[in-house]
Amino acid sequence: MPTVALHPVVERVTARITERSRVLRNDYLARMDAARQAGPYRYKLSCGNQAHGFAASGDDKPALRYGQGGNLGIVTAYNDMLSAHQPMEHYPALIRMAARNMGGSAQVAGGVPAMCDGVTQGRAGMELSLFSRDVIAMATAVALSHDTFDAALMLGVCDKIVPGLLIGALSFGHLPVIFVPAGPMPSGIPNKQKAEVRQRYALGQASQDELMDAEAASYHAPGTCTFYGTANSNQMLMEVMGLHLPGTAFVPPNTPLRSALTVAAAEQALRSTALGDAYRPLAHVVSEKAIVNAMVGLAATGGSTNHALHLVAVARAAGIVMDWGDLDELSKATPLLARVYPNGSADVNHFEAAGGIGFVIRELLDAGLLHADVLCVHGGNLRQQTQQPYLDDLQLCWRDAPAQSQDSEIVRGMANPFDSEGGLRCLQGNLGRAIVKVSAVALPYRKHEAPVRIFDSQDALIAAFKAGQLDKSEHFHGDFIAVVRGQGPRANGMPELHKLTPTLAALQDRGQRVALLTDGRMSGASGKVLAAIHVTPEAVAGGALAKLREGDLVRIDAEAGTMDALVDAVEWAARSAAPLDSSGNQHGMGRELFGLMRGHAGSAEHGASALLGAVE
Template sequence: MPHLHPVVERVTARIAERSRRLRGDYLARMDAARLDGPARRELGCGNIAHAFAAAGADKAQLRNGSGGNLGIVTAYNDMLSAHQPLEQYPALVRMAARNAGGSAQVAGGVPAMCDGVTQGRAGMELSLFSRDAIAMATAISLSHAMFDGALMLGVCDKIVPGLLIGALGFGHLPAIFVPAGPMPSGIPNRQKAEVRQRYALGKASREELLDAEAASYHAPGTCTFYGTANSNQMLMEVMGLHMPGSAFVAPGTPLRDALTVAATEQALRISALGSDYRPLARTVDEKAIVNAMVGLAATGGSTNHALHLVAIARAAGLVIDWDDLDELSKATPLLARVYPNGAADVNHFHAAGGLGFVIRELIDAGLLHPDIACVHGGDLRRQALEPFLDGVTLRWREPPARSLDASVLRGVAAPFDSEGGLRRLQGNLGRATVKISAVAPEFRRIEAPARIFESQDALLDAFKADQLDGDFVAVVRGQGPRANGMPELHKLTPTLAALQDRGQRVALLTDGRMSGASGKVLAAIHVTPEAACSGPLAKLRDGDPVRIDAEAGTMEALVEAGAWAARACAKPALAGNHLGHGRELFGLMRRQVGAAEQGACSLFVDEDGE
């Protein structure tokens, strides 16, 4: 086995030591929850009669049998293209479980909102909190104590993190994540982006824009750019939570169905009733979390995971921070160029060798822990295999020895960049994250006056009024989790990109989020402490000189130290962000939520209130 990279070894050890008490308490709870026989035998007669009353062909098995019963937690809805294929999964899973001597029931459904639909709308202020709602809905689904294992059906942005956080609350059970796969490639992503920029400049009609968007998002399956949804699938692979190679197999194909059947059979095999017990609590350990951070860096993945991975780790009794992510990213070469970090989409990436190639390269370089307890029954090296059908039989083979398209995918020996895509920034403006893999080196540093905006619409209004001239740092504050739920500000991307393309030096500085498809404009995001908590962004005034240096990892207001310390914080105007579109129902989450670097999560409060 290759020696681990010293940075990977050091960060893993640091996380384990930092988390020793919390992780020990978590594992003790999970070990105590393990049962010797089928979980349903612990229920009283009235309890279990309710649970199998409508079970049809599985009724006898659930009443008298000794086989395992799988809980299906599904994010199916037919508005989301990524989740529409999940409609048929429960029937397939039930059949596969029955054939393997077990049973399966839909334990519950979780909400699945689409950031693409809510982008720039009031509903986006519920988006991040939907992750925590999904985690709670997952816990409710599994709370019936009927299940010996779980299958998690979900794909998109907050959904997979929410499912995983919820499932970790039942970490004594094995859990396998079952994706749906990407839609076929539409128009090239850069062509879509070009139309968006022309529309922002008033040079393309709404009809032309809609034609471009509809040609890009056009069929069942996941959107094909490398945003949060597809980064989720990468994470499930490097954490060993998929059947090998499941991430980017197209929906509605025999191979996709075969992988779903295999996941069902394997979930029964690794339950406490089988001979290879692999509870989720033991799969998601500090090594798996480090693998996730390395995979994110190596592929130029979504900035949203600077939040989600912290929350996922905490659900498993582990504590990570942005220093861990920054250190690992600097040690990890960038192996993929997938839009917005390149021209290709995930289908091109998959055809070039995909995640199997990436995982093998990173293992061989000592950058991934191979010895994690993957759900498929082997270690992470087996995760690098790619699935195929030999007739009707599912088999796995080695990925290509070399990348089949070096413009999309490269090995460790000749990467696109010597380091990964994510950095931590810090200075007198607080701490933030930045994605540099899509930002050209000449745009990774800026020193310019601040232009202060209290909302993204205020910035767009200034652009439409032709008030955004010269170089500037656009400060959009009052967008943090306590303020308004930390919406994505991706609506600003075409406008800022258009300004940059016409020769202005611009950057975004915000306590909100950018999209998982963060693009070519420098964006210091997730600033913490946030403005609503009297964070430093609340001290900034129009015209203050600001320096953001992603290479050096710094962000500073260039204001004399004494004057900066004495300056009062402006209070964000948030009255209009708390009512309407369901936002009033999330007031408790806004009051409870932790800071961005703690995962912007509302779920975890220790006994001492910390």
């Protein structure tokens, strides 16, 4: 195929990131090269070190003792509470078998914690969620620190887990690393139907039994939740960054094809080690071009707002410095090619059947919006990532994704996009900077100017709603912007405020114009209400949200990319911050153990990481 000229915006942003990152990136690559030169070969370990490492390895002892073939380190996020991770229970056995057949070996190097945000939504445990990404990164480093591995496989799918695994693995970027997912559960009840029941329950029009029936019919089997939230956005990113075998993301769990892909990942990892001539270290796969590709993929598919945090942290772990301005500029240049819930009615199974990631990547490549010349774990370039796997008489094969969309209500080509711009935008003004997911918000609702109602928690807003304090009345017009502050990483760990979605949607559906403004997160399931989230600086760190007073007029304009308090400039400059009490977030449900992370967390735009906060 003839070479496609790179889009000028992609070229410009890539050059800017490369120049901005030059010192950090060169230092990172030098450290990874030094690590490669030092090992990791088991024969360099002492006899005692080695004996400890293979004591329980049974038939693999000879390979481990005498250095025959490569040794794969498996880092697993398996548990049987997360539906997305439960299918991974038997992966290690498959991987060990595949490695032996290749003359190598594989060991479970370690496990990492994997919490389910769907379980902790609206609960105190959610305040541990974002920092679990840093814990996962550290646990990954602990697992690989035994230095007995020639490559690694990362078994993970969900929200903070894939970014955490990747951040941790990048500290061992001299190793080849492949991500191995589990695939989505079968489609349950339509997401729109589930959302309608949630909304009726918030209004007191549906019983708890009815709500439970809807939820259980939606989340009903092994596999990833099927809406296009953070977990499935993770899978898209692994594809577009070349960290999956092609087309791996949305193959269902517990199927022969899924098992074949897991085996193939183990085989490919062994072919990629420094022991052979096809060495592909993670440090060179996660490049400036790969990070730009990730941002474009996120914009083109209307992916999760959480990746405005995660991509910054992942990039920094690879010595690359990006910011929300880069994401915003790329999103403006990238058409929206997918409508998957909450940006549409389809789920990821419907998306895959309509053409899936392979179709989208090919469309973006042909438009010059993606770098084709990136190093991928399969050894080729990104063009091969446009293929889809299938089995031919138990033989794993790949074929091109469909030439045309199989359902133009779900996925479209560049000639007829859903929108001329991508799904995420950066806002800025006298209130700071924020992220908004415009792809989920209808055009008439993307701009809102109204007085603010101020709350210090999502529970306080819901309580006000239930008490009728947010209803239209002779004293209250009914249109407002809900400010929920004190929800940033340093305040309480930056929990998702997803519990607000049904309440705010119900207000909007009954005719009130509402929006959300918060230094917290709204999750990959950000809904149809305009939400300016991740506001930075956060309120407890001197952010302007702390200067707002009840009734102040605020304008949020997602089209213009602005958010401002419409307060006299002299008065605004003279205002002091309101006192914020976060003492209730310091203890209980393990929160006392995370005080160090809250105290050292970087801002949202710098990844909200306690590990990487020094980037500021």
